[in-house]
Amino acid sequence: MKIEIWSDVMCPFCYIGKNNFEQALNKLPFKDEVEIEWKSFQLDPTLDPKETQDTIQYFREKKGVAEAQAAQMLGQVTQMGKGAGIDFNFGKTLITNTFSAHKLLHLAKKHNKSNEMEEALFIAHFIDGKNVGDTEVLTALAESLGIDREEALQAITTDQLDYEVNQDIQEARNNGISGVPFFVLNGKYAVSGAQPAEVFENALQQTYKEAVSPFKDISGENGASCDADGCRI
Structure with a gap:
C-alpha cells in the first residue's frame, strides 16, 4: 500500500500531521507493507532564497x-505541536524559500532516506532555528544521513533535481491540492490537514482492507455459500 504525502518544510501542520500519521501507522500490524513517498509543495515560492525573516x-x-x-496563532500551533x-x-x-530543501529531499529519496530527511528538515527548521535554504545547512x-557531501552540493546548487520538485508541485495543482499536508492513500482516498492519529488509523485500516480484498461486498447480508470449511445457509 502506497501513501503519498505533499508537504512543505516550513508548514508546522505538516510536521504535526507527520507525527500523528506515524503514531497511527505504528499501531497497525501491516505497517511494514506501507510505502511512503514524500512530495514537494511550496507554500510561498515568491520568497527570496537568499533572505530570511522571523x-x-x-x-x-x-x-x-x-x-x-x-x-x-503561533501559540495555538505550539499547543497543537x-x-x-x-x-x-x-x-x-x-522563513525562507524552501526549493533547495525540496531538492535535497528528492536526493534523499534516491538513497531511500526521504522520511529521515523530512524529519531532519523539520527539526532543523522548527526546533533548531536553522536556515533550511542555506547550502551549508543542507x-x-x-x-548526517550518510549522503556524500559533494553529491548533496551538486543536487542543491544545480538544476538536476528541479524537474522532480516541479513535477510534484504540478501534480498537486492538477489534483486540486491547494494546502498541505495532504495524504493520498493508495491513489484512492485522501486525508487533508494535520488530522488526529485516530483519523489516520481509521483511514489506513479502510484503505488496507480494500487493497487486500479487491472486491467490495454490497449485498448487505451473508447469503448461503460454501467455502473450504463447508457450506452455510
Whole structure:
C-alpha cells in the first residue's frame, strides 16, 4: 500500500500531521507493507532564497497579520505541536524559500532516506532555528544521513533535481491540492490537514482492507455459500 504525502518544510501542520500519521501507522500490524513517498509543495515560492525573516515578521509583512494576532496563532500551533510530541521554537524559526530543501529531499529519496530527511528538515527548521535554504545547512543534513557531501552540493546548487520538485508541485495543482499536508492513500482516498492519529488509523485500516480484498461486498447480508470449511445457509 502506497501513501503519498505533499508537504512543505516550513508548514508546522505538516510536521504535526507527520507525527500523528506515524503514531497511527505504528499501531497497525501491516505497517511494514506501507510505502511512503514524500512530495514537494511550496507554500510561498515568491520568497527570496537568499533572505530570511522571523515568523512574526513574515506574517506581518507578507500576510498582513497583526503582530498580536500572529503571536496568538503561533501559540495555538505550539499547543497543537505539544499534543503531537513537538516542541516548536517559533522564536528561532527562519522563513525562507524552501526549493533547495525540496531538492535535497528528492536526493534523499534516491538513497531511500526521504522520511529521515523530512524529519531532519523539520527539526532543523522548527526546533533548531536553522536556515533550511542555506547550502551549508543542507549539505550538513545530508552528511548526517550518510549522503556524500559533494553529491548533496551538486543536487542543491544545480538544476538536476528541479524537474522532480516541479513535477510534484504540478501534480498537486492538477489534483486540486491547494494546502498541505495532504495524504493520498493508495491513489484512492485522501486525508487533508494535520488530522488526529485516530483519523489516520481509521483511514489506513479502510484503505488496507480494500487493497487486500479487491472486491467490495454490497449485498448487505451473508447469503448461503460454501467455502473450504463447508457450506452455510
